[in-house]
Structure formats: structure tokens, C-alpha cells
Amino acid sequence: MLWLIGRADVASLKRVLLDSSWRDAIVNSIFLASIQAVVSTLLAGMMGFAMAKHDFFGRKIVLMGLVFTMLVPAQLLMPGAFEMVMKTGLFDTRLAAIFPGLFSVFGSLLMMQAIARVPDETLHAARLDGCNELRVWWDIVMPQIIPTTTTLAVLSFAAAWNALLWPSLILASESKATAAMWAANVAFNASSGELSDTSFIAAAVLLTMSPVLLLGLLHTNDD
Amino acid sequence: MLFVFLPVVLFGTVLVYPLLRGTYLAFSSPHGESFSPNPDRLSLINFQFLFSDRLFWLAAANTFGFALLVSLFQIPLALILAFMLRSIRPAVMPFVRTALLSTHLVGGVFVGLMFLQIVSPSVRAGASFDVLSDPRFTLLILCTITLWTTVGITALHLQSAMRSIDPTLYDSARIDGASGTRQFWHVTLPAVRGTACALWLAGIIASAQLFELPFVLYGQTAGPRGSALTLVMYLFQTGFASGDLRYAAAIAWVMMLLLLVVSVAFVRVSGLARTQTN
Numbered sequence: 001m002l003w004l005i006g007r008a009d010v011a012s013l014k015r016v017l018l019d020s021s022w023r024d025a026i027v028n029s030i031f032l033a034s035i036q037a038v039v040s041t042l043l044a045g046m047m048g049f050a051m052a053k054h055d056f057f058g059r060k061i062v063l064m065g066l067v068f069t070m071l072v073p074a075q076l077l078m079p080g081a082f083e084m085v086m087k088t089g090l091f092d093t094r095l096a097a098i099f100p101g102l103f104s105v106f107g108s109l110l111m112m113q114a115i116a117r118v119p120d121e122t123l124h125a126a127r128l129d130g131c132n133e134l135r136v137w138w139d140i141v142m143p144q145i146i147p148t149t150t151t152l153a154v155l156s157f158a159a160a161w162n163a164l165l166w167p168s169l170i171l172a173s174e175s176k177a178t179a180a181m182w183a184a185n186v187a188f189n190a191s192s193g194e195l196s197d198t199s200f201i202a203a204a205v206l207l208t209m210s211p212v213l214l215l216g217l218l219h220t221n222d223d
Numbered sequence: 224m225l226f227v228f229l230p231v232v233l234f235g236t237v238l239v240y241p242l243l244r245g246t247y248l249a250f251s252s253p254h255g256e257s258f259s260p261n262p263d264r265l266s267l268i269n270f271q272f273l274f275s276d277r278l279f280w281l282a283a284a285n286t287f288g289f290a291l292l293v294s295l296f297q298i299p300l301a302l303i304l305a306f307m308l309r310s311i312r313p314a315v316m317p318f319v320r321t322a323l324l325s326t327h328l329v330g331g332v333f334v335g336l337m338f339l340q341i342v343s344p345s346v347r348a349g350a351s352f353d354v355l356s357d358p359r360f361t362l363l364i365l366c367t368i369t370l371w372t373t374v375g376i377t378a379l380h381l382q383s384a385m386r387s388i389d390p391t392l393y394d395s396a397r398i399d400g401a402s403g404t405r406q407f408w409h410v411t412l413p414a415v416r417g418t419a420c421a422l423w424l425a426g427i428i429a430s431a432q433l434f435e436l437p438f439v440l441y442g443q444t445a446g447p448r449g450s451a452l453t454l455v456m457y458l459f460q461t462g463f464a465s466g467d468l469r470y471a472a473a474i475a476w477v478m479m480l481l482l483l484v485v486s487v488a489f490v491r492v493s494g495l496a497r498t499q500t501n
Contacts, residue, residue: 047230056227062234069238073432075455076479079248079462079472080241103230103237162330164435165455169463180332184439187336191355191442198340209333216328220321 012203022207024175025182028094030211032167032178033160036098041153044104045145048111049137053123070105075165082169092172101160107152114148115141154219158212179208249472269473279474281449282457283481285362289453290430290485292366293373298423300370301377302415306407308382323375331372331435338368339440355441358450365436365451373429377422384418385411420493424486431482434459454478 016022050056051063081100090096118141126140142149164180171177177185186204189195252266273279304323311319326334342354342364354360388411396406437451445452445460454474462471 043230043233046227047234050227050230054227062231065234065239069242071483072242073428073475073479073482075432075458076245076472076475077238077241078245078458079468079475080244080246081237082463083244083248083468084236084241100237100241103233105234105238108230108234158328158330162332162435164330164332164438165459169459180330183332183336184435184443187332187339187439188442190336190339191440201336201340205333205337209329212328212330213325216324217321220317220324 009199009203012197012199013207015200016203016207021174021177022182022204025177025179026208026211028176029161029179032094032098033157036101036160037153037157039102040104040107040156041149043102044107044111044152045115045142045149046137047108048113048115049141051108051112052115053118053120053141066105066108070109074100078166078169085170091170092176094171094176097167097170097176097178098160100166101156101163104152104156107156110148110152111145114145118144150219154215157215161209161212183208245472245475248469249476251469269469270477272470273473273477278449278452278457279454279477282452282454283478285450285452286431286433286454287481287485289362289365289369289433290427292362293369293430294423294427296366296370297373297377297426298419300374301381301422302412302419304374304378305381305385306411308378309385320379323379325375326372327376329372332439334368334372335436335439338364342440356447358447361437361446361450364440365433368436369430369433373426377426380422381415381418384415388414423493424489427485427489428482431478431485 051059051066077100085091085096085099090099122140122144123136126136131139161178162180163178164184167178168181168184171181183204186195186201190201195201249269250265250267252268308316308319329337354364392410392414393406396410401409432455433453434455437446437453438456440446441451445456455478458471458474458478461467461474
């Protein structure tokens with residue numbers, strides 16, 4: 001890998017950095033991936049807390065639904081989701097581009113496992129002190145599962161960053177393109193023969209995936 | 224419990240509704256346009272068409288051939304790598320971990336773009352022959368690149384399973400005169416068998432969803448003589464490029480059924496269910 005991206009020279013790094021379509025794509029992707037990472041991690045935490053520590057009506061049905069949808073490949077959801085996006089007029093909006101990623105089944109089950117290990121006594125103590133459930137969740141449960149939370153957030157950031165199929169279905173206007181769509185476009189130019197500058201490709205790959213790699217690096221060095 | 228409500232509602236709109244709606248679409252007749260509000264007649268016509276669709280079966284054969292080839296190498300390579308990780312000094316371990324993880328974090332698009340530098344004829348003008356336009360190389364290219372991205376993370380998973388092996392087992396094996404290779408076969412392998420099988424299955428399911436890599440490498444086409452056409456790519460082409468959501472939904476359903484058959488067969492043969500109850 002180092003050999004492949006090592007062919008980038010300073011001139012082509014500059015060319016990528018000065019490319020306005022690249023900058024737009026990076027800004028879009030950072031924005032979308034951050035929102036998806038934060039929202040899906042928080043929702044997974046809520047769902048995990050509800051599933052692990054509460055016995056509500058329909059809990060078993062929801063659990064079965066979660067496990068079942070985990071087995072379903074994401075592509076099975078796409079026709080139905082695409083139709084929904086068209087009907088609600090959300091086509092070509094940023095919300096629609098991250099919308100399937102806002103709820104993570106895998107994340108919910110992961111958080112459920114993590115939260116199940118949080119001792120019940122700490123929750124009871126907080127409730128006796130007058131915390132409502134939202135504060136029990138935020139102030140007692142979440143601080144105890146920080147490693148799981150950060151792992152999930154990094155994974156969901158990377159997933160949003162790397163997603164190609166769904167965003168390219170939804171985002172039609174060029175100004176909203178994500179980093180993955182930009183990279184796919186560069187690849188298209190390269191394979192059709194329009195672009196034959198190896199160092200430009202190397203620089204493009206290096207710079208476009210650097211945010212994710214940096215995040216991964218920071219994360220593995222935590223623990 | 225107001226805040227149970229929020230995730231459950233989102234779960235419904237993001238996953239359950241599209242799933243049910245997609246199922247309905249797959250079983251509805253294809254006349255009229257996709258977004259019309261009037262109810263369609265239920266029929267099996269999408270599936271009838273699908274079973275006689277040569278392209279669909281080509282895509283299925285490509286996809287499962289690829290998944291099979293990847294799965295044959297992925298776990299053995301990862302096992303060897305994970306076993307070798309045991310002898311790495313702890314001080315270097317964070318770097319090795321990051322290196323192994325990094326190929327997993329980089330998405331298919333970027334990996335494809337990176338490898339275009341090696342395989343693309345227009346980028347490598349001096350190359351003597353063109354591997355991308357030869358259908359015999361398609362599977363090989365896709366598999367090699369996929370292994371490059373997945374073996375690292377799989378090895379890390381296996382390594383964490385290996386760390387929970389009781390070290391006294393290795394000591395007694397050594398006292399009995401077992402070499403490194405024999406320790407691997409008789410101590411390590413039986414202990415991580417359950418994890419390896421679970422990872423194996425996950426790998427098959429993940430490789431069956433191959434899309435980005437051939438999409439990027441073959442310039443958004445199906446490759447030479449359709450050799451890079453995968454099920455997800457076919458779904459993308461029919462459902463979204465030509466706008467037949469009903470047919471796309473039918474493809475997705477058959478794809479899931481095929482995956483289910485493969486998974487059940489795998490669980491049966493590997494005895495995965497049994498190893499986990501022990």
C-alpha cells in the first residue's frame with residue numbers, strides 16, 4: 001500500500017488539493033459521515049439501553065426484527081427505500097443520502113451487549129437520586145461503555161465515507177457529490193483513458209482516504 | 224419510555240418499511256410506472272422472468288464463484304498470519320495492528336482506484352498485455368485485491384481468539400516435543416475453530432455483496448464478456464439505471480435466498496452451531 005500511494009509527488013498532491021471539486025466532495029463527506037457517525041451511535045446507544053435494561057411492550061418482537069434484518073443484505077432494502085425517497089421528494093438531498101445509515105442494526109446489538117454488562121446497581125442508585133431515564137442513560141450508562149461507543153463511531157464514519165452505491169443513486173447534483181463518488185469518477189476517467197497520470201491517482205487516493213485512516217490511527221492508539 | 228420510541232420508529236422507517244415494500248414490489252406485476260399510487264396486481268412475473276434471465280444467472284455464477292474462491296484463501300491465510308503475530312514483540316504490536324486494520328477501513332472505491340495503477344492499460348502505457356480486457360484474469364484480480372483488504376482484519380479477529388488460549392497448553396505441547404507447526408495444528412487450530420468458522424461465513428456473505436471494486440476497476444461496465452458482473456451490480460443496473468424497481472426487488476430477494484441456502488449449508492457442514500454450544 002505504501003508503495004502504491006508513495007508514488008504521489010508534491011506537484012500532484014497540490015493539484016488534488018487545489019481541485020475545487022475535490023474540496024467540495026471532502027467537505028460533503030466529512031459533514032455527512034460525521035452526522036451519520038454521531039446520530040447512528042447515539043441511537044444505537046438508546047436502542048441498546050432500552051433492549052438491555054428495560055422490559056417494554058414488544059421488546060421480543062423488536063429483538064427478533066433486529067436479528068432478522070441483520071441477516072438481510074442491504075441491497076434488499078434499496079428498492080423500497082429508493083421508492084420512499086422518490087415519493088417523499090427527498091431525492092438529491094443530503095438527508096436522503098445518509099438516511100439508511102442513521103440506524104445501525106449491528107450497532108444496536110453491539111451496544112446492547114455492552115450495556116448488558118453495566119451493573120444494574122449503578123442504575124438503581126442513580127434512579128434513587130432522582131435521575132430520569134434520559135439522564136441515567138447519558139450520565140451513567142454511556143460513560144461506562146466509551147470504548148464500544150468510539151469503536152462504533154469510527155466504524156460508522158468509515159462506512160459512511162466509503163459508501164458508494166446509495167449516495168450515487170440519491171445525489172444527482174455535482175455539488176453534493178461525496179468523496180467516494182469523486183474517487184469513482186477519477187477511476188472512471190482513468191479506465192476510459194482520459195487520465196493517465198499515475199502520481200495524480202496516487203495523490204487522489206492518499207488524500208481522499210486520509211481522514212478515515214487518521215481516525216482509525218487515533219482510535220487504535222487509544223487502547 | 225419516550226426514548227425507546229425514537230430508535231424504534233427510525234428502525235421501522237429505515238429498515239422494516241423498505242423491506243416490506245421491496246417484498247411487495249417484487250411480487251407485483253410490472254405494468255404501469257414504478258411510482259404510481261394505484262395498487263398493482265400481485266404476480267410472480269418478475270420471478271418467472273428472472274429464472275429465464277441469462278444475465279442474472281451469469282451474475283449469480285460470478286458472484287458465488289468469487290465468494291467461494293475468496294473464502295478458500297481468506298481464513299487459511301489469516302490463520303497463518305495470526306499465528307505469526309504471536310511472535311511479534313509487544314512494542315511493535317500497535318503499528319502492526321494499525322497496518323492490518325488500515326486496509327479494512329479503506330473502502331472498495333479507494334482500493335479499486337489504487338489498484339488501477341497496476342492493472343489499468345491506459346495508466347501503464349508500457350504494459351505488454353492488458354489484464355483488464357481478458358476475462359480469464361477478472362476473477363483473479365478481484366480475489367487478490369479482496370484478500371488484500373480482508374486478510375488483515377480477519378487475522379486480528381483470529382489473534383484475539385488465540386490470545387484467550389491457555390498458555391500452559393503450549394508449554395505442555397513443547398515439553399511433549401511438538402514443533403511450531405504441530406502446535407499450530409493441535410493446539411491453536413482446535414481452539415479457534417468456532418471463531419474461524421464464524422468469520423468464514425461472514426466472509427462469504429460479505430463477498431457475495433461485491434460491488435464497488437469491479438464497478439471502479441472496469442469503468443462502470445460489467446467487464447470483458449460480463450465476467451465482472453456481480454449480483455449487486457446487476458441489481459444496480461436494472462433497478463436504478465433502467466428504473467425497474469420491481470425487477471430489482473426480485474433480484475434482491477433471490478440473492479438473499481441463495482445466500483440463505485449457502486449459509487445454512489455452511490453451518491451444517493462446518494458444525495458451527497455445534498461448536499458454539501460447547
